[in-house]
Amino acid sequence: MVISIIGVGLLGGSFALGLREKYPHVKFIGVDASVVNQKIALAKGIVDEIATLDEALSISELNVLATPVDVINTLLPDMLDKLPEGATIMDLGSTKELICSLADNHPKRNQFVAVHPMAGTENSGPGAAFKELLENKNVIICGKEKSHPDSLGLVEAFLRDVGMKIHYMTPVEHDLHLAYVSHLSHISSFALGLTVLDKERDERAIFDMASTGFSSTVRLAKSSPQMWAPIFDQNKQNVSKALEDYIELLKKFKNAIDDRDTDTSLSFMNRANDIGRILAGIEKK
Amino acid sequence: MVISIIGVGLLGGSFALGLREKYPHVKFIGVDASVVNQKIALAKGIVDEIATLDEALSISELNVLATPVDVINTLLPDMLDKLPEGATIMDLGSTKELICSLADNHPKRNQFVAVHPMAGTENSGPGAAFKELLENKNVIICGKEKSHPDSLGLVEAFLRDVGMKIHYMTPVEHDLHLAYVSHLSHISSFALGLTVLDKERDERAIFDMASTGFSSTVRLAKSSPQMWAPIFDQNKQNVSKALEDYIELLKKFKNAIDDRDTDTSLSFMNRANDIGRILAGIEKK
Numbered sequence: 001m002v003i004s005i006i007g008v009g010l011l012g013g014s015f016a017l018g019l020r021e022k023y024p025h026v027k028f029i030g031v032d033a034s035v036v037n038q039k040i041a042l043a044k045g046i047v048d049e050i051a052t053l054d055e056a057l058s059i060s061e062l063n064v065l066a067t068p069v070d071v072i073n074t075l076l077p078d079m080l081d082k083l084p085e086g087a088t089i090m091d092l093g094s095t096k097e098l099i100c101s102l103a104d105n106h107p108k109r110n111q112f113v114a115v116h117p118m119a120g121t122e123n124s125g126p127g128a129a130f131k132e133l134l135e136n137k138n139v140i141i142c143g144k145e146k147s148h149p150d151s152l153g154l155v156e157a158f159l160r161d162v163g164m165k166i167h168y169m170t171p172v173e174h175d176l177h178l179a180y181v182s183h184l185s186h187i188s189s190f191a192l193g194l195t196v197l198d199k200e201r202d203e204r205a206i207f208d209m210a211s212t213g214f215s216s217t218v219r220l221a222k223s224s225p226q227m228w229a230p231i232f233d234q235n236k237q238n239v240s241k242a243l244e245d246y247i248e249l250l251k252k253f254k255n256a257i258d259d260r261d262t263d264t265s266l267s268f269m270n271r272a273n274d275i276g277r278i279l280a281g282i283e284k285k
Numbered sequence: 286m287v288i289s290i291i292g293v294g295l296l297g298g299s300f301a302l303g304l305r306e307k308y309p310h311v312k313f314i315g316v317d318a319s320v321v322n323q324k325i326a327l328a329k330g331i332v333d334e335i336a337t338l339d340e341a342l343s344i345s346e347l348n349v350l351a352t353p354v355d356v357i358n359t360l361l362p363d364m365l366d367k368l369p370e371g372a373t374i375m376d377l378g379s380t381k382e383l384i385c386s387l388a389d390n391h392p393k394r395n396q397f398v399a400v401h402p403m404a405g406t407e408n409s410g411p412g413a414a415f416k417e418l419l420e421n422k423n424v425i426i427c428g429k430e431k432s433h434p435d436s437l438g439l440v441e442a443f444l445r446d447v448g449m450k451i452h453y454m455t456p457v458e459h460d461l462h463l464a465y466v467s468h469l470s471h472i473s474s475f476a477l478g479l480t481v482l483d484k485e486r487d488e489r490a491i492f493d494m495a496s497t498g499f500s501s502t503v504r505l506a507k508s509s510p511q512m513w514a515p516i517f518d519q520n521k522q523n524v525s526k527a528l529e530d531y532i533e534l535l536k537k538f539k540n541a542i543d544d545r546d547t548d549t550s551l552s553f554m555n556r557a558n559d560i561g562r563i564l565a566g567i568e569k570k
Contacts, residue, residue, distance in 0.1 A: 221561070
């Protein structure tokens with residue numbers, strides 16, 4: 001069997017590394033616009049060969065589309081046009097509505113499986129890939145009823161093999177939830193990092209005074225802008241609403257502090273504490 | 286020597302545990318309004334005895350005031366009144382301007398040392414205390430020129446003994462910087478947790494979809510409301526300005542997303558990425 005990874009970055013690379021352990025006889029082909037990524041992917045043993053997209057597509061049973069989401073949109077219709085019978089494309093994009101709607105209009109829709117693994121780090125590129133990234137993490141498959149059982153079954157088997165727990169959702173549900181539990185926390189972190197950098201021209205002060213709490217809250221501000229800009233754009237309505245809710249709450253918090261209304265501050269924080277119960281579950285996973 | 290810990294919680298408890306290793310002959314006395322905290326502090330070996338504040342004050346060479354900052358304000362003037370000659374009070378509060386101004390008006394100002402260790406976790410209470418908490422962390426001493434060299438020297442020696450790196454600052458500088466690098470990140474985290482909880486009535490959805498990135502960003506939302514409400518109140522002007530800056534930046538980010546102005550989003554995120562360099566330093570510490 002031949003599997004192609006289109007976009008050999010953190011996610012695509014980690015998926016390949018996780019699979020290789022279980023499937024020593026599968027040949028992995030890498031497709032990447034960056035020559036540096038190609039070299040690192042080969043040197044790190046993520047893939048066996050580098051090929052062009054057309055070459056890869058003509059010989060692969062499974063094509064894993066792991067580029068930023070704007071590139072997924074550009075590539076997917078053309079890839080479906082050229083996809084041989086019996087072969088499958090899965091994407092790993094962080095948005096699903098637009099990507100699925102592009103696929104829905106294509107006659108080969110049932111050879112496509114829309115996938116979003118809830119895993120990542122603030123680092124990017126094949127150098128950051130590691131085979132345990134997807135282990136014990138959740139993964140969402142969207143619109144599974146539109147995928148052919150053979151394509152779906154193959155993708156599900158591979159996702160389970162790298163240790164993921166599969167959930168199913170519509171693309172609309174996916175994008176709404178993700179705006180809150182993922183996209184918003186990235187924006188809050190980017191904005192927090194920038195607020196502090198703008199204020200603290202003397203970075204020595206940040207260095208000396210910031211504790212590990214700051215470090216943890218602002219960690220996602222290291223994430224790749226090239227990956228996240230198109231995600232926010234594709235999920236613009238939900239992200240905008242989530243940001244509106246967040247800004248509204250921050251304003252209320254600020255008013256409570258300005259008014260020395262400690263009861264309101266306390267009530268905000270007591271309610272927020274409840275996230276602890278939920279986090280306990282996430283961290284155990 | 287006798288050292289009293291007034292407020293045997295995460296920070297006071299960890300300081301005592303760190304010191305005990307180096308000073309097996311020091312007697313540690315615990316003062317705490319909570320009977321549960323008293324019992325846990327004794328059972329965990331954080332202190333040797335429980336006493337009232339007046340008893341502790343009458344026999345201790347060093348009094349470590351480790352309560353929430355509103356309680357520090359209430360206790361400090363009276364404690365200075367009763368402080369025997371040659372004895373020292375140090376506080377561990379997260380705000381410094383108001384606390385130092387209370388001490389500045391007292392004739393025994395030079396027996397007081399204003400201290401803020403840049404260390405903590407989202408957990409609280411003596412059960413969460415551990416002896417390594419302060420190791421390799423930074424600590425700020427404010428207004429050191431107002432402390433008697435003997436009081437200052439004793440406090441500095443103990444802080445170094447538990448592994449801390451000492452920095453000096455005015456109370457005004459301290460409260461300004463802390464608003465940005467600590468207080469703001471707590472508020473952003475509380476507000477993020479609450480925004481998600483308000484939206485996601487079905488907590489199963491959060492549980493299934495949130496990745497470790499969300500978990501890290503929202504970790505501080507588990508922090509103690511009783512500890513943080515008075516910090517925000519005492520540092521209200523700086524915190525309010527920091528929140529204003531943060532909200533302003535979030536609005537600009539939201540506008541860029543609404544307008545599909547990817548150049549501006551990218552530029553925000555690229556600038557925020559610079560925090561990575563600084564974080565690398567914090568995490569190494």
